[in-house]
Amino acid sequence: xxxxxxxxxxxxxxxxxxxxxxxxxxxxxxxxxxxxTVSSIRTLYGTAAERASLAAGAAANAAxxxxxxxxxxxxxxxxxxxxxxxxxxxxxxxxxxxxxVTRLTRKEEELGRVELIRAARTGRLAPLAAAVxxxxxxxxxxxAGMALLMGSAGATGAEAAVVGGQYATTALAAIGLAALxxxxxxxxRLANLLAVSVVLxxxxxxxxxxxxxxxxxxxxxxxxxxxxxDPFGANTWWPAVPSVAFFLVGVAGAAWVSEHRDLGGGLxxxxxxxxxxxxxxxxxxxxxxxxxxxxxxxxxxxxxxLLIGVLVNAAASLTQDNPQMVEYLHRLGGPGALSTVYFAxxxxxxxxxxxxxxxxxxxxxxxxxxxGRAESVLATPVSRSGYIISQLGVIVVGIVVLLLVAGxxxxxxxxxxxxxxxxxxxxALRGVAVQIPAALVIxxxxxxxxxxxxxxxxxxxxxxxxxxxxxxxxxxxxxxxQWVRSLSPFTHLPAVPAQPMRWGPVVVLAVVAAGLGTLAWxxxxxxxxxGS
Numbered sequence: 001x002x003x004x005x006x007x008x009x010x011x012x013x014x015x016x017x018x019x020x021x022x023x024x025x026x027x028x029x030x031x032x033x034x035x036x037t038v039s040s041i042r043t044l045y046g047t048a049a050e051r052a053s054l055a056a057g058a059a060a061n062a063a064x065x066x067x068x069x070x071x072x073x074x075x076x077x078x079x080x081x082x083x084x085x086x087x088x089x090x091x092x093x094x095x096x097x098x099x100x101v102t103r104l105t106r107k108e109e110e111l112g113r114v115e116l117i118r119a120a121r122t123g124r125l126a127p128l129a130a131a132v133x134x135x136x137x138x139x140x141x142x143x144a145g146m147a148l149l150m151g152s153a154g155a156t157g158a159e160a161a162v163v164g165g166q167y168a169t170t171a172l173a174a175i176g177l178a179a180l181x182x183x184x185x186x187x188x189r190l191a192n193l194l195a196v197s198v199v200l201x202x203x204x205x206x207x208x209x210x211x212x213x214x215x216x217x218x219x220x221x222x223x224x225x226x227x228x229x230d231p232f233g234a235n236t237w238w239p240a241v242p243s244v245a246f247f248l249v250g251v252a253g254a255a256w257v258s259e260h261r262d263l264g265g266g267l268x269x270x271x272x273x274x275x276x277x278x279x280x281x282x283x284x285x286x287x288x289x290x291x292x293x294x295x296x297x298x299x300x301x302x303x304x305x306l307l308i309g310v311l312v313n314a315a316a317s318l319t320q321d322n323p324q325m326v327e328y329l330h331r332l333g334g335p336g337a338l339s340t341v342y343f344a345x346x347x348x349x350x351x352x353x354x355x356x357x358x359x360x361x362x363x364x365x366x367x368x369x370x371x372g373r374a375e376s377v378l379a380t381p382v383s384r385s386g387y388i389i390s391q392l393g394v395i396v397v398g399i400v401v402l403l404l405v406a407g408x409x410x411x412x413x414x415x416x417x418x419x420x421x422x423x424x425x426x427x428a429l430r431g432v433a434v435q436i437p438a439a440l441v442i443x444x445x446x447x448x449x450x451x452x453x454x455x456x457x458x459x460x461x462x463x464x465x466x467x468x469x470x471x472x473x474x475x476x477x478x479x480x481x482q483w484v485r486s487l488s489p490f491t492h493l494p495a496v497p498a499q500p501m502r503w504g505p506v507v508v509l510a511v512v513a514a515g516l517g518t519l520a521w522x523x524x525x526x527x528x529x530x531g532s
Contacts, residue, residue, distance in 0.1 A: 004259075006123035011130035015104050021459040023138055026096050029466050030089060031145045036470075037085040038153045041077045051080055066207040067307055073232035078155035082163060082232065090226050091203040093142050093167050094174035097135050098195040101178035104131035107188035111371055115263055125255050128179060132251055135175045143168030155231070162231035169243040173222035174199050176250025183257040186266035189292070199223070200300075222246060282382055282390040289368070290361050290394050297357040298402060301350065305406035308346050309413020309428065343410075343431045344495035350410075351435030351490060352469050354402040355442035358395050359461035362446045365391055366454040369530050378529060388451060388524040392517050395443045400436055407432030427497040434496045437509035438489035442468060444516035451520035454530060 045051045051074035069087050073079040105128055108114050114127050147164030155163065178195040185191035202221025209217035209224065218224030228239035257267075368374050378387060410432065411425035418424055445464050449456040471480065471488035485491045489512070492505040 004123040004125040005129055006121060006126060008123065008126040008129045008133075011117070011122070011126050012133050015130050015134045018104070019100070019134060022462070023100070023134075025459070025462055025466065027138070027142055027145065030093055030096075030142055031149060032470065034081070034085050034089055034146060034149055038077060038081040038149060041081045041084060042153070045077065045080055048074070054080065066211040067311075069206070069210050069227060072230075075232065076154035078150045078153035078159065078163075079232040081153055082150065082155075086163070086166070087203065087206065087223060087227060089146075090166055090170050091199060091223050093139070094170045094199045094222065095196055097139055097171040098174040098178035098199060099192060100135045100138060101131050101175055102182050102188050102191045102195065104134065105179070106182035106185065106191045107367075109264060110188050111367075118263065125258060128183075128251075128254060128258055132175060132179055135178075136172060139168045139171035139175065142171065150231075158235055159231045162229050162235055162237065165237060165240055166226040166229050166231065169240040169247075170222045170226045172247040173225075173243040173250075176247035176254075178250075179254035180250045180257070183254045183261065184267045186264070193296075282377075282386045283393060285377070286390040286394045289364065290398065293360060293364065294357070294398055294402075297353075297360070298405060301353050301357075301402055301406050302409050304353070305350060305409040306413045308350075309410040309415075309424070310417055312342060312414040312417065312424070340427055340498045341495075343427045344498040347407075347410075347428075347431035347435055348472060348490050348493070350403060350406045350432055351439045352465065352472075354399045354406075354435075355439040355468070356465050357402060358399060358439075358443035358446050359457070359465055361395060361398065362391070362450050362457050362461060366450060366457040369454050372530075375529050384525045385521060388447070388521050391450075392444070392447050392520060395447055396440060396517075399439045399443050403432045403436055403439065404429070430496050430501075434493055434501070434506065435490070437506050437513060438468075438493055440513040441489040441509055441516065444513040444520065448516045448520040448523070451522070451524035451527070453527070 045054055055071045055074050067088075068083055071080070071083045073083075105114075108117075108127065117127060118124070143164035143166075145164075146167050147160040150163045151157065151160035174195065177198055178191065181191040181194040182188075185194060199222070202223040205217050205221055206224045206227060209215055218227055222243050225239045225242050228234075229236060261267075365374075374387070378384060407429045408425075411421075411428035414424035414428060415421035442464055446457060446461040449460045468488040468490055471485050472490040489509055492509065494500065494502040494505065
């Protein structure tokens, strides 16, 4: 076995270097987002009476139970913050850990790098072990950060430790799962799909358990096991045992499969394409390449949008007997009825989600170029201009379609619970449409980064999205000065439907997006194309 792990320390250091941007950014985003939640809870629910009112009002809504779980403990701001963001952030951390394992194993194998590494003095299991070590370190760091954050928010030492354990052990379970799917699947995309589907499926099953009273369903998945740890109630560690066991079994299974399969092989292969391709142009090729990822993002954003619409009636109960919450919403969304203010505030989150898809889409384009596929395409009688314009076109159309579909689903959910179909659909579509120019600025900016240098896409693209988010709606929570918040394109948008439409900022943002698209076209035509 020791021979199988030869050079694992060297590969671990290599993985740490490769992840030196993505991992710290991810950790910071997760902790800062939770810190923003804690800050808002302290401001909006600072007294015991306000926290009790929340538990009796909006938190009792079935839709809130589906999305966040039941609010059973209101003794501190930490307990409320753990309910508001906990399970969602736990699942998000687990997804990030799973993607990291796949990125460092199957993706590297798919690109041919593992074959080069294994040609040196390297053990057969060393790449897998190095990836697991780095991902496990990420899980521990996030767990420790969340524990410190909860401790600063008023949690006891034992409560904060269990909160950190929720994050760390659920991420470990996802690491074990991803290690196995990376060995079973023959492509990184399929491995990610299998692992992420299980994690998010567990989150959905947990939501069904909480909203229907079928609490036994919580025992079927790692997210439910984390919920059972109940840091502010039972405060117990033993439900984390299945997550740790899941991690150990998954890693052991992955090691066994790795020992018994050919390099590049797997048990689950992607479905072969049609015998005759119908891809007859660059735009058709771009659509084909992005179609699977786009449909997955549309499904995820669509579910979120539908829940947003269903929760529109909860806006009033959420703010009942809480003037601070009412004031905060009006600062973000302007004057008017709480339902329209709710639409104005929440639509910006859909804009961020659509712009995030653009980063993942262009990361796929960057991967194609690194693997030499872009070079092969450009070796045919096609122009560089056509190649980059087709990618830019897919990003623009994809963002618009994602937001419009999300707006329709928000309107549908709100109309179903209120019965006022016309105004709800109008408010939703107007609120989401005004987000398009700001999302296009981010999308075109990511394409511009690709045009300048492919290596900038992942780090630079995520930095743009995170900065726009933290300086936009989060900037109000952090009390940032207006000139700092103005760096986010979303800050300049009118809060439709709570405020009247203002075309000036929309036109300016559209011009900025067009300028960034032009920069992408100009730079891509002049730089070298990476080969495999």
